[in-house]
Amino acid sequence: MRYGMQSKGVAEWFAMKAGLVPQPILDVILGPLQGRALMVAVRTGIMKYLADRPGAPLSEIAEILKLDVECTQLLLRVLRGMNYLTLQGDRWSLSKSGERYFGLQAKEPYSAFAEYGIPQWDMTEKLEDVVRSGRGVDFHDGQSDADWQIYQQAMFENARAFAWFVVQNMPVPPAAKTCLDIAGSHGWVSYALSQKYPQLRPVVFDLPEALTHAQKIADKAGYASAVQFVAGDIRRDKFATGTDVALLCNILHHFPAQENVAILKRVRQAMNPGGSIGIFEIETPKADAVAEAAGDGFALFFRITSDSACYRGDEYVGWLHDAGFTNARVVRSVRMPSRMLVVAEGK
Ligand SMILES: C[S@@+](CC[C@H](N)C(=O)[O-])C[C@H]1O[C@@H](n2cnc3c(N)ncnc32)[C@H](O)[C@@H]1O
Structure with a gap:
């Protein structure tokens, strides 16, 4: 692009x-x-x-x-x-x-997404500092309640545009009953998956600051009663056991590689045998790849707004195998430039 x-x-x-x-x-x-x-x-x-x-x-x-x-x-x-x-x-x-x-x-509504551009503008102003110091800033730490509200609404709008891709490509075991939507915010993605697999019960796990607003968004859109919301911190808290399907959409680019492997191991431990996992992410191009406006731009943007980075599909595949998942593979689509779904199965 x-x-x-x-x-x-x-x-x-x-x-x-x-x-x-x-x-x-x-x-x-x-x-x-x-x-x-x-x-x-x-x-x-x-x-x-x-x-x-x-x-x-x-x-x-x-x-x-x-x-x-x-x-x-x-x-x-x-x-x-x-x-x-x-x-x-x-x-x-x-x-x-x-x-x-x-x-x-x-x-495809994007009003909140456009409005959330204003706090994001303040974040990108830090580019020079980031380039000089190599240190990004995790924006989750400094947000006002109003920023959290518009952030969650913006993520809902964004999810409505990509959920179909996850739903279309996510392997769901026939007997799966629970879908843990980690850092799932509004829960739209797991809810959309449950529309295709009606036996699936979506459980969103996200920070309390996010859920205050995310639950209202789901309520207004009319699907909150179909989703269970659980407050927690992915970096510290345990995931409830008995999960059949785990989703991690637009979250792992916030964490360093080693921490991502540790998170994936904990997800794996919380899963029932034979479950599946899907990681929906922005894919950073290889250093010697042809310039790619979306991939390169988002990689830089998320380097500013987290103290981590976007990763490549093969890196996620390696981490999933390290965490004990099998058959990890990357799904891409021309309709989703610079995005990917990395899927794998539990043993
Ligand atoms: C970019 S949004 C993605 C939301 C949703 N998964 C989607 O793709 O639309 C990232 C979400 O991760 C949540 N989050 C960030 N850090 C977290 C942490 N340490 N523990 C749990 N959730 C976290 C944020 O509150 C936010 O709702």
């Missing part, structure tokens, strides 16, 4: 190919600004307002949301360039892609 400049027409395409466009100016100003523009459009209520009131004129948007008219117009124009908004005459609406992500019937 590549991310960056696109030409508007043939002349610009040639200018770009010929190296006549000053790319660093655009990278330094436009890249960060576009991301921030989307976050602010959600935070100020613009996206929600246009979802409720398509075709609203600028003056109305600014007046109702108590925003400056001139600056709001500049923001709207940037969002139009990003393909989230349309302008017809003087009327602003969500575009097709705006509707898809921010509309009332959004197929």
